[in-house]
Amino acid sequence: MKAVIMAGGFGTRLKPLTNNLPKPMVPIVNKPIMAHTIKLLKHHRFDQIVALLYYQPEKISTYFKDGSAFGVKIDYVKAEDDFGTAGSVKNAQELLDERFLVISGDVLTDFNLTDALRFHQEKGSIATILLTHVSNPLPFGVVITDNEGKIERFLEKPSWGQVFSDTVNTGIYLFEPEVLDYIPPKTEFDFSKDLFPLLMSKGKPLYGYVAKGYWQDIGGLKQYQSVNLDCLEEAVHVEIEGKKQDNAWIGENCIIGKNVIFDKQVVIGKNCIIKDNVFLSRSVIGDNCFIGENCEIRDSILWHHVKLGRSVKLLSDVIANDTRIGNEAYFEDNVFVSDHCVIGNRAVITANVRIWPRKDVEEGAVLSTSLIWGERWLRELFTNSRVTGIINAEVSPEFGAKLGAAFGAYLGKGNYVATSRDSSEAARMINRALICGFMSTGVNVGDLRTMPIPIVRYALRSGQEKGGVHVRQSPRDERLVDIICFDSDGRDLPVTKTKSIERLFMQGDFPRVSFQEVGKLDFPVRVMESYTESFLKHIDVSAIEKGKFKIVIDYSFGLSGQVLPAILGSLDCDVIALNAYPDARRSPRKWEDFRYSLLQLTNIVNSLKADVGFLIDAGAESLSVVDENGHYLNNELLLLLVTKLYLETFHPRRIAVPVTAPMAIDRLASTLGVEVVKTRDDHRSLIDAASSTSSHSKEVTSFVGGTRGGFIFPEFHFACDAMFAMAKIVELMALNKIHLGELARQIQPPLMDRKEVPCPWEAKGRVMRYLMEFSKNKQRELIDGVKIYYNESEWVLILPDKELPLVHIVAEAQNRKKVDSLLNEFEKKILRWIERD
Structure with a gap:
């Protein structure tokens, strides 16, 4: 029988071991990885092998020759270009005229391939994916099958909110030859992203077989060490x-x-x-x-x-x-x-x-190195589009320069990038180090210096820069610094790009330019003026002026205090400003600090008989609101109130809210004929929703509301902007001649609560697999975690945390007793699933 070995990998994450050696030739207990693969294939009677080569091909072909010394016949196909996984196999179509197996050249496994072949034949499958259970599914493709093994859903390299199982794609496939007819020639085409969705859309039988035995993707240096130790401990059947x-x-x-x-x-x-x-x-x-x-x-x-x-x-x-x-x-x-x-x-x-x-x-x-890597760097560098670490321990000036150089090498010599920061000294230090790194790779830098994040994103929309960064002291922990990376349009840098930058950073051998090509540094002007002009164009200034509002604003010692007062001067409002000067050391980070700030805001709104009070976070992306009676409006209630005002004022056709939004929004939108799009509960997803259109009606999204005090008004900005959201809320109050507290008394507030359940990293995928099995016959939503509906007003959401060993439970019901019941029920289930093998 025939088998294809994908042996073209660069082994980037195994550098420096793979600087002069292709990844399939890296030794495991003194034999190349590929030699163990060939031994396994021969044992299961796959003795006609096609090796797909790309990087340093001669080192592989010289070692294995025609395969006779290993008891097999090997043909080599050298790729002209990187056509992706499926595209590479398409290049060998002339050699694949019968059923064949595909296996990666950089995994070690002892799966019973004969049993997998038998399953493939019995099911009459056109393509069978070999699956296994892993503790951390994030680097792989998650696959969900029915009881017969037929594939229902899969996600390539998901976030934790998309992890619905710990069952993953191993990169080992059994194919019928007709599969190759669905792959275009000389085109980049991937099995998971392109071929499998295409086969499913055409109703072709696509199955997943959960294989028993050892499987380890040798994706990095840590895995390389552990695989060798596993062989020594005889956890895997290999020949030593x-x-x-x-x-x-x-x-x-x-x-x-x-x-x-x-x-x-x-x-x-x-x-x-x-x-x-x-x-x-x-x-x-x-x-x-x-x-x-x-x-x-x-x-x-x-x-x-x-x-x-x-x-x-x-x-x-x-x-x-x-x-x-x-x-x-x-x-x-x-x-x-x-x-x-x-x-x-x-x-x-x-x-x-x-x-x-x-x-x-x-x-x-x-x-020693400039950075003594902590374990988080060995696991991953980026969390979404952000790098976070301890100031001067994990994230030092040397680290900043290296990250800037890696990002710059990815962007390419001669391109432009924007940098910015908050007012902290730590952010100033790391921002300057990043600038040095960018310039060392020939990238030109426009330093916006201290600037709120929404304005940085707004400035990047011009398209002159190929990317941007914002450095801030973490809003959660003063010991940490965040480096947020933006794409050329100001949106969060997507995973494909962060992974590329991470690879460059890890391998550390990116090119530096000559002294004549060092990048330039300048300081752009009129950024603030351009933002202010557009801001005022998208607000009904006259309505706000007529309202004669008295507003209390707590700027949280953030950067919005440098921007918003000048804008508010054009709105004829009586503004009482609190904590309006930048001081990163005094910005609220802990819940106690936030609660104290809210209490202070409440007291001042009451004593001054103000119309409304706003607490703008230090990054100017989200806000908290106190009504005219001095009552704090929690995030769910605030979302409901603002959404109601917006729908009844502007009559949009399409809005978006997270899966955690209260059901009252769906009921309200239904009565008004408005389409509600549900998104994941993170800023990147809200941004994506803001620029999306309906697939059937082509309606654009006019409003995006978050459950953490963030709002997006796409006609002005594609991202959360607390400064504009504050002005828009005041505008809505003016146009409807109503205060938020008055409106709140007219509706039933959402009854929701949350609970956090400690869950080890290695158990998260298992918990979600059992949850998927539990909810199989229930009404559910799989957008961000698993949301189970009981009726139109009762639901529970289970969502693994992205950064902490926790699982979140969110529940909504018609009474407090039912909410508590749902939270307690699923807490017990999660704890039981954690303990199950």
Whole structure:
């Protein structure tokens, strides 16, 4: 039978180990990954192999030749360009005239492919995806099947709100040859994003088979280490060469000295010399290695032709081919050394350092990086479009310069980028470091300096810049700094681009320009003026002027205090300003601070008999509101009131709100004939909804309301802007001649509540899988988490947190007792599902 091995990967996340080696050739217990794959294929009678090559193809074809030494026949197809996963297989169509299997060249597995083939045949499937359960589904495609295995839904690399299961696509497929007819030639085409949705839309039988056994995608350095250790612990069935002696597999022609201790499992390759008094534990030593006296090697992987001097200590490190390490060198954990390096005597290599090929470290040197990576960087750099870390620990000036250089390398020399920040000293420091990084790659920088985020987004709409960043001290924790990255249109940088920047950052070998090509730095003018002009054009100034409102505004020591007073001067309002000067140290971050600010706002509104009070967050993206009676309007009630005023004033045809919005909005919109679009409960989704149109009526979205005090009015701005939202709320009050407290008394307030359930990261996907099974025959919505409807006024939403080991439960009902009942019921279910295997 025939099989295709996708062997074209660059191995970007395995750098520096893959600088001079294609990813399928990286050794696992002394054999290339692809050799283990071929062994598995042959065992299940897939002996006619097509290897798809792209990066350093000759290193693969030279090693495997025609395959006869491995008991198979191998044909090689070299790609002319990167046509995606499906497009690459299409290039080999002439060789695939019968049923065939596709497997990635960078995974290690011992799946029973014979059982999977039998399932494929029994179901009469045109395409079968092999599936497995994982603790963290985010890097993979999540797949949902019915009881027969027929695929109902899948999502490629979802966010936590889209994780409906821990069952993922393994990148192993069984295909009938007719599948290739659906793939266009010489075109970028992907299995998950393009081919499978196309087959489903045409009603073709597409199945998923949950395979039992070991499967690990070797996506990064951490996974590479763990796979080798799994092999040592025999968690996966692979062939390890050598003669087993107690805890060690020892290759032929090895010389083992006196008092050598093999603690736990160890693999020693061929022709190795291990001198006296060496301690080895859970480690792999490649062929033709020399280990000097008194060395201590724990949880480490040495490739071939590595030489260690006396008294070298390694802890959880990887040393690539032909590297020499001097006497008494000391390596802390997670050090990765590429090929042909020389490490001098008594050198100290600190944790998480990576050394590129052919580098020399001098005798006695202490080598460290500009960033001592915490575990979050080893997991992922970006959370959505944001990088967050501890100031001067995880996010230092060196880190900022490196991130700026990575972003700049992605944008390309000669392009423009906008930078901005809040008023904190930490943001000033990191912003300047980012500017240096951008300029070092030839990118020109327009620094907007201190500027509210909505105005930064507004300025980027001109299209001159290819992207932007805003640096701020975190609104949640003063120890943290946020670096928010924008696309060329001011929207959040999409995942495809953040992943590309992250790859550049991780590999660290982006090009710097010559001194003649260093980017320019300037300071754009008239940004504020342009924003103000457009702001006033989209507000009914005369209506607000006639209202003669008395307004109290708490600026939260944020940047809106530098912008909004001048605008309000044109509206003839009596404004009492609180905390109107920028001071990032005093901006509310904790709930206690926020509650105190609200209490202060309430008291002042009452004492001055003001018409309304606003608390604008420091970033000027969201607001909280106190009515004329000094009552705080919670986010759900505020959303309902503003939506009601907007619908009855402007009569739009289409609006958007998050899945967490109260059901009263749906009932109100239904009576007025307004389409309500539901979105995920994050800013990026609200922004996307603001620019969407109806698929059947072509109606544009006129209003987007969030459940966290954010509002979007697309005719003015595509993003949440608390300054404009404040003015728009006052305009709605003026046009309807009503106060918010008066309106609130006319409606029944939504009865909702929330609960957080602690949930380990590795259990989140499992919890969502059991939830999907539980809710299978119930009315549900799968937009952001799983929302289960009981009737038109009762529902519960279960949503995994994006950044914390938590699961959120949100419930709405007609009475308090029912809300509490729903919250408690699902808390118990989640805790029970966490404990289930």
